[in-house]
Amino acid sequence: MRLIKYIVLHCTATPHNTSIDSIMNYWRTVLGWKNPGYHYMIKADGEIVNTFPIEQVSNGVAGYNANSIHISYIGGIDEKGKAVDNRTPQQIVAQIRLLKELKAKFPAAEIKGHRDFPNVKKECPCFDVKTWLRTISLLIALCVSLTACKVSQNRQLNKSSSITSEMSTATTDHMAETVRETEARHTSNRSELNGATIYNFNGKVNADGSIEGSASQINTSSQKNASTSSQIKTKVQIRTITKTLLVRAIIKETHIITQTVVKTVTKTFIPWWVWLAGLAAVAVSLFFDPTRLFVKLKNLIKWQKN
Incomplete structure (x- = not known):
């Protein structure tokens, strides 16, 4: 198992009803990624889908993927495409449960948002992770x-x-x-x-x-x-x-x-x-x-x- 230093929270920057298959297809056909962007994706109803083995490296944050596990909720934009924290209550509960499980496996890992890394200019995950944890x-x-x-x-x-x-x-x-x-x-x-x-x-x-x-x-x-x-x-x-x-x-x-x-x-x-x-x-x-x-x-x- 690789060394895990970070557990990173993301949003897909898509509407809540976007399917996981369409997101993964976009990575392959448009971005040309061989590996998915996230290890876990959380649907609007709170269902947690393991999209990629955590033993392997995904494409979540450039330069930090070798030591990171990436979690994303489906959502993060409003009807006009503006960044917004629109997590459903079910998604928040699922995030807490998943973070608890991963922290038990990797107690030294730091929980961060995508935008908390250097040189990242995105709003992802559209909320302040440190404030949320407090x-x-x-x-x-x-x-x-x-x-x-x-x-x-x-x-x-x-x-x-x-x-x-x-x-x-x-x-x-x-x-x-x-x-x-x-x-x-x-x-x-x-x-x-x-x-x-x-x-x-x-x-x-x-x-x-x-x-x-x-x-x-x-x-x-x-x-x-x-x-x-x-x-x-x-x-x-x-x-x-x-x-x-x-x-x-x-x-x-x-x-x-x-x-x-x-x-x-x-x-x-x-x-x-x-x-x-x-x-x-x-x-x-x-x-x-x-x-x-x-x-x-x-x-x-x-x-x-x-």
Whole structure:
């Protein structure tokens, strides 16, 4: 395999509906090329066509072909033949996927546009490759930030649910134990009379319903209601404290992630439209499964760092 120093992006400077066969025929019959101009061509629908083996040299950039792999999207001009970046969303996705695969095979290769080489006076590929790559990095950073926040929030919610469950169980068990202990002390002699519970009563009940004598404890219905109200108040306080702790944890973790992203994306000047695209990416990522998206973005970051 030859040494690959460059992965070069091109456009065909033709309408989107131009066929690959007609382009290759133009190279042979009009330009007299024995080898095609590109190793890969990307159709408007995102289909990637391998037009020439990467082990062989194609005719992409004069003087640099021996160490280059050439990728072109079909398009690059408007109805008047003027240079324009009219890549379809499918073509952009295909470019990213293909670049990721090639960077995995040739990690030292530099990604450049045709017009970035010396003495090239063409607009090809009709967009600034370096700016585009920075844009991808920004979108990845924003999406990773959002994903991390959502994953963190889910983790904190799970912890909160666990804590609340444990606290509720402990509170319920404690109350039940208290009741059991009280009942154990008084079960031997308990009486229900006129809506009151009397323990260890020693005396008599008169004909009019009044009682005379002594008892170790008397619980009226109002005392029972007060006890129930106290238990409800305690549970509400526990839920409030748990919710407050959860919100504080999420705010702290989100702040740390946001600071990291800001430091990353402010190292170089980024145009306003890049920020707009980043916000759009964040909105779109809301519809994805966070964990699955996080894995995909990590894979993109790997080839970008290389």
